[in-house]
Amino acid sequence: MQLDAWDVIIVGAGAAGLMCAITAGKRGRRVLVLESADRPGKKILMSGGGRCNFTNLHVESDNFLSDNLNFCKSALSCYTQWDFIELVCKHDIQYHEKTLGQLFCDSSSKDILNMLLIEAEKAKVTITTKCLIDKYETRERSEKNFTLYTNQGKFTTKSLIVASGGLSVPTLGGSDIGYRLAEQFGHKITLLRPALVPFTFTDSFKLLSEKLSGLSLPVRLSTGKHQFLESVLFTHRGLSGPAVLQISSYWREGQSIRLDLLPFTDCFQHLVKQKFEQPRAVLRTIISQLLPRNLVLELEKCWWLEKKEVPIAELSETLIQTLADSIHSWELKPSGTEGYRTAEVTLGGVETGEVSSKTMESKRQPGLYFVGEILDVTGHLGGFNFQWAWASGFAAGKVA
Ligand SMILES: Cc1cc2nc3c(=O)[nH]c(=O)nc-3n(C[C@H](O)[C@H](O)[C@H](O)COP(=O)(O)OP(=O)(O)OC[C@H]3O[C@@H](n4cnc5c(N)ncnc54)[C@H](O)[C@@H]3O)c2cc1C
Known part of the structure; x- marks a missing residue:
């Protein structure tokens, strides 16, 4: 040379x-x-x-x-x-x-x-x-x-x-x-x-994500004024998938992220309608028609455990509204990211x-x-x- x-x-x-x-x-x-x-x-x-x-x-x-x-x-x-x-x-x-x-x-x-x-x-x-x-x-x-x-x-x-x-x-x-x-x-x-990187969790969500590891679904994910409508993937250590990688570029330590699990459905309207269409059904059955059943079983433990066997017809609209709000705006706090390694x-x-x-x-x-x-x-x-x-x-x- x-x-x-x-x-x-x-x-x-x-x-x-x-x-x-x-x-x-x-x-x-x-x-x-x-x-x-x-x-x-x-x-x-x-x-x-x-x-x-x-x-x-x-x-x-x-x-x-x-x-x-x-x-x-x-x-x-x-x-x-x-x-x-x-x-x-x-x-x-x-x-x-x-x-x-x-x-x-x-x-x-x-x-x-x-x-x-x-x-x-x-x-x-x-x-x-x-x-x-x-x-x-x-x-x-x-x-x-x-x-x-x-x-x-x-x-x-x-x-x-x-x-x-x-x-x-x-x-x-x-x-x-x-x-x-x-x-x-x-x-x-x-x-x-590090950006375009999965989130890790150390709180109770870590256990939940571990159980759901491998599950992917379309969501709207946001932090501050930034939002992405793509899929999220539950992993052994937290959350990954395109929506998570995208939002990680805007997230900063200590901030929360919000998951809208049903970005294309008005959950409250849907549940209220089901009160008349399937009054004897429980929330688990109705929501499983919209979201993966293993996710619904975990959400039930977090959000409506005491009402799990109560038919929807007997649930108040206030409770249904609170639940719909949680589904559209599930607030989570990552403890960090996977860092430069990934x-x-x-x-x-x-x-x-x-x-x-x-x-x-x-x-x-x-x-x-x-x-x-x-x-x-x-x-x-x-x-x-x-x-x-x-x-x-x-x-x-x-x-x-
Ligand atoms: C797993 C993974 C998947 C990705 N997938 C996509 C994708 O599908 N689409 C997309 O748009 N982007 C993707 N990216 C991002 C994309 O790869 C980078 O943004 C892009 O490669 C940046 O190009 P670059 O040339 O600046 O750096 P690089 O492609 O990283 O190239 C830098 C080069 O410099 C060399 N180097 C480093 N230090 C020295 C040194 N001291 N002396 C000599 N050479 C050195 C490195 O070995 C490397 O070959 C992905 C990144 C990763 C890690």
């Missing part, structure tokens, strides 16, 4: 790093990607349950969290979901919309990674795996600005792209190197938190105020770029995080 011959060095061969490498390589830039893992794109392979939810049909800035939501707009409009879908089609990868515009591979995430690696090879990109960076230096006004010292030698470059992702899932490459590097150049890092993303990152929204270049250090999850741009569940990785990688790759 010619050690000093790189125009662009990219730290991290994940989604954003590979897209950036392909884009810069296609422009004739000599691109080297340094990857610490033994292979590129580990998160891509594990994503979407092995089928990679690679983008979403409806990408808007509202699908992201950031201290400055305007920041992501430019990159997302220069490289859209349609651009990525075109690439996927060019490689004859079969895909389908699962729900809510989420696009998944029909076969395997490997299709997406292979596509990126083929494109990288065509663009003459060099990818070096098992590469550990010891330190980096900059030289003011020298032709090659950055020098990286690694276990595989010394590399210098004019453009250094930090694409090392966030802290989530250390076994898949989650690391803090990008944040440390950013801080070394004077960049501020916003508060980092979080799909890291919320927060390099503050966007000192990064160009058009090119991802640092406003503090010419030639230094940040792309992907390392930035303070975090997508909702549903392919938005990959779309951000493709778009921001493309934005930097066009100019670096």
Whole structure:
């Protein structure tokens, strides 16, 4: 390998790093990607349950969290979901919309990674795996600005792209190197938190969730002014499922969440109607017509144990109203989350105020770029995080 011959060095061969490498390589830039893992794109392979939810049909800035939501707009409009879908089609990868515009591979995430690696090879990109960076230096006004010292030698470059992702899932490459590097150049890092992550409980709900483990149902889940209408999954340690992962990005320690177990039914109206239609039936029977029976049996213990054998005709409307309110607004207090071990993303990152929204270049250090999850741009569940990785990688790759 010619050690000093790189125009662009990219730290991290994940989604954003590979897209950036392909884009810069296609422009004739000599691109080297340094990857610490033994292979590129580990998160891509594990994503979407092995089928990679690679983008979403409806990408808007509202699908992201950031201290400055305007920041992501430019990159997302220069490289859209349609651009990525075109690439996927060019490689004859079969895909389908699962729900809510989420696009998944029909076969395997490997299709997406292979596509990126083929494109990288065509663009003459060099990818070096098992590469550990010891330190980096900059030289003011020298032709090659950055020098990286690694276990595989010394590399210098004019453009250094930090694409090392966030802290989530250390076994898949989650690391803090990008944040440390950013801080070394004077960049501020916003508060980092695990996001798109299951909730854990230590109160009586833990026992209940354990008993119901494996049960999934559609709910409306909210915290503060944020709400998601998706499914929730009871687990041995608490709650997971799309609605929970989504709301976890907005939840903070000590806050409650509210579960509407019947988001499409007016429970009070329904129960009052049943007083006339099946007056001898007990609540358990009636509610089991709307919700899974094992859940109803647990709710009965919590909410109407003393009236469990009383026919609905004999229950007061006040009691029915209280019960309907509980079903539509079950308040729970998570004790925490599963943390970075399983979080799909890291919320927060390099503050966007000192990064160009058009090119991802640092406003503090010419030639230094940040792309992907390392930035303070975090997508909702549903392919938005990959779309951000493709778009921001493309934005930097066009100019670096
Ligand atoms: C289990 C799981 C499933 C997911 N599923 C989806 C999904 O279906 N759809 C979706 O949109 N998003 C999904 N995500 C989120 C998505 O994977 C990330 O948002 C996206 O990969 C971020 O891209 P990135 O390139 O910024 O970082 P990454 O893809 O994390 O890539 C960073 C790369 O940098 C490397 N690296 C780290 N430290 C160093 C270092 N010191 N030196 C060199 N290299 C280093 C890492 O090994 C890694 O290869 C999922 C995440 C997880 C954990």
